[in-house]
Amino acid sequence: MKKVLVASNNVHKFQEISAILTHLPIQLIKPAELGLSLDPPESGETYYENSLLKAMAFHQASGMPVLADDSGLEVELLGGEPGIHSHRYSPKSGASDYDRCLYLLSKLEGKPKPWLASFHCHAVFLVNKDLNGNNHGIVHGKVIDELRGKDGFGYDPIFLIPETGKTMAELGPEIKNKISHRARALTGLDLLKEWALDEE
Numbered sequence: 236m237k238k239v240l241v242a243s244n245n246v247h248k249f250q251e252i253s254a255i256l257t258h259l260p261i262q263l264i265k266p267a268e269l270g271l272s273l274d275p276p277e278s279g280e281t282y283y284e285n286s287l288l289k290a291m292a293f294h295q296a297s298g299m300p301v302l303a304d305d306s307g308l309e310v311e312l313l314g315g316e317p318g319i320h321s322h323r324y325s326p327k328s329g330a331s332d333y334d335r336c337l338y339l340l341s342k343l344e345g346k347p348k349p350w351l352a353s354f355h356c357h358a359v360f361l362v363n364k365d366l367n368g369n370n371h372g373i374v375h376g377k378v379i380d381e382l383r384g385k386d387g388f389g390y391d392p393i394f395l396i397p398e399t400g401k402t403m404a405e406l407g408p409e410i411k412n413k414i415s416h417r418a419r420a421l422t423g424l425d426l427l428k429e430w431a432l433d434e435e
Contacts, residue, residue, distance in 0.1 A: 236262045237431060239360075240269070242293040242303035247388040252302065254412045255421050259431040264299070271296055282307065282319060282357035283369055290361040300363075302427065304420060306356035308390045310339070310378055312346050318355075321390065333382070336393050340380055350378040354394060354403070358420040360427040368426025372419025376403075387411070 239261050241249050253263050266273060275292035279285040282305040290303035307321035317324035317339065325338040343350050354374045361367040374396065382392035384404025391403035396414075403411060412418050421427070 236260055238262045238264050238299060239427075240264045240266065240293055240297050240299040240301045242266070242273075242289040242301050244272070244274070248304075248417075251408075251412060251415075251417055252304075252421065254408060255418050256427075259428065261431045263302070266293065269297055277305065277319070279305075279319070282355055282371070283359070285319060286357050286359040286369065287361075287367070290359045290367065291364070294361050294364070300430070301361045302358065302421075303361070304356055304358040304417065306354065306389075306416060306420075308339075308378075308394065309353050309355060310343070311351045313342060316342070332389055336382055336390055339378070339390065340393065343378060343380075348377075352376060352378045352394065354390075354416040356416040356420040358417075358424050360424050360430070362426070362430060366426075368424055370420050370423040370425070372416040372421070372423065374403075374414065374416045374419070 241252055241263050243249060244266060249265055273292055273296055275289050277285040279288055285305035286303045290301045294301045307318045309315045309318050325335045327334050356372045359367055359369045376394050376396045378393050379395045383402045384392050386407055387404030394403045
């Protein structure tokens with residue numbers, strides 16, 4: 236079975252990616268399994284640039300095909316913030332997901348509702364330095380002023396998908412991994428599918 240290194244130290248993200256790609260005949264590898272503890276700077280100006288930076292850093296360190304992604308929440312009333320800075324948005328040192336949610340809500344306090352927002356994810360699959368593919372996934376919804384659900388991470392508990400009536404954290408992994416921004420980015424990554432199914 237072909238092996239792919241996932242360019243992330245985030246356990247939740249690894250579990251999600253594994254569940255989303257369970258239909259492909261590939262074995263996903265955590266950096267820790269190779270003794271890697273990379274944390275490449277996400278200095279790009281777009282989700283794609285950050286994904287590619289991570290993919291290249293992990294490929295250079297391992298020599299393996301690498302799957303990387305970068306994601307973020309964009310809130311219309313905040314001019315698209317936090318966007319690519321979603322993970323580092325809170326000024327609190329060592330901020331938790333809960334801290335980030337509270338900080339975002341504090342920025343929206345007093346602003347007119349609905350707080351329209353969209354989750355973005357850009358995935359990159361890098362086979363080698365000369366061959367890579369990428370795809371962008373989006374889910375539209377709105378931010379709500381209460382945290383609901385236990386299954387998600389990041390901003391999932393405050394991101395409501397109107398057609399479901401649930402937050403991303405209330406959907407449960409089976410549904411989330413079919414309709415999320417990450418699911419849309421990964422399942423539309425044609426190069427990954429072609430490479431995984433190529434028997435040569």
